[in-house]
Amino acid sequence: MEGKEISQAVVKRLPRYYRYLGELMESGVERISSNELSEYMKVTASQIRQDLNNFGGFGQQGYGYNVKFLYAEIAKILGIDKSHNMIIIGAGNLGQAIANYENFEKRGFLVKGLFDNNPALEGVTVRGIPVQGIDKLEDFIREHHIDIAALTIPKARAAEMAERVVKSGVKAIWNFAHTDLNMPEDVIVENVHLSESLMRLSYNIAKNAEN
């Protein structure tokens, strides 16, 4: 892995490989050829071979891919072989939805804290995690070695919150607020802009209607 640059296009596809390989494992499949994987994933076999060659290629001629091994290797590349401590800022419906996803925890994303200043949420717990006031943020991040902060708050407060968490040691922001965050280069920002996703959908409806 060292020194090898993987294109962002490949990185974008890796989680999907990981998901399909996980499903194959659950079904008891131990090995699979690139052709079978191609049919299953609706991606060309040559694309699969190319993508997986990026990491030295785990396939063997005439044998195919060892599903379990490939699954574990992709996990390593994606950094999900280690666990990450996460907090969620904004404990409204979206924040609570994320705190409730058991699958994130299975993949090593451990929700350690939930923060919100809304007094209506005082005393609320999600999967045993109590909602805390935002004044507790900095101490909590340091004490619990938090890597990731999910921002599920309106855009007006997002920039301020991002700055605060980064100052306290957070390395990556999972941003659901509908705004771009201008962060130092070494801070990772992964955006989930739901309304942009909805607009792409609407574009495709309009395009279909033309034909």
Add this chain to the structure above:
Amino acid sequence: MEGKEISQAVVKRLPRYYRYLGELMESGVERISSNELSEYMKVTASQIRQDLNNFGGFGQQGYGYNVKFLYAEIAKILGIDKSHNMIIIGAGNLGQAIANYENFEKRGFLVKGLFDNNPALEGVTVRGIPVQGIDKLEDFIREHHIDIAALTIPKARAAEMAERVVKSGVKAIWNFAHTDLNMPEDVIVENVHLSESLMRLSYNIAKNAEN
């Protein structure tokens, strides 16, 4: 527009232009040069000119872009100058979060119905919309001319629900279930795979740690 193919890369960027132009309008800005827009959006000016040229280019030499006009034109291209009737299947936290977004409604995505079979949600309403049983799905879609169904349910039931809504006339699925839906070609599927987004974030943490 007719006959003109816009690349998916440009389509992906359009909602972001739309968002920035909306913010400019809110701040009372009437026109803007590609250089100013470039600085504001952190995109090169030549990229902006190229992207906006796809639709005949709305800029004028020495004048720049008319913000309001460009905003309206992009809305037309994105199909959000018309309204869309939407339902949400799965009224858990995520479904309720989406039903609560007032911004979707402002952009013409009207949440008309909420469906869930969980008896605990009986009698619950979100912004005045009652949660209904899934047995009411087909009649509701036909009566209310529903275009879009958001699936905020676990993956096990997603394929079945997608088939049911499409049979009843839904044209587009906004899929939050962590699975790919194999739909007929004329059905639009826009995926929001949150755990894949989280894995990309984790990949970038791992990469940063190497450097």
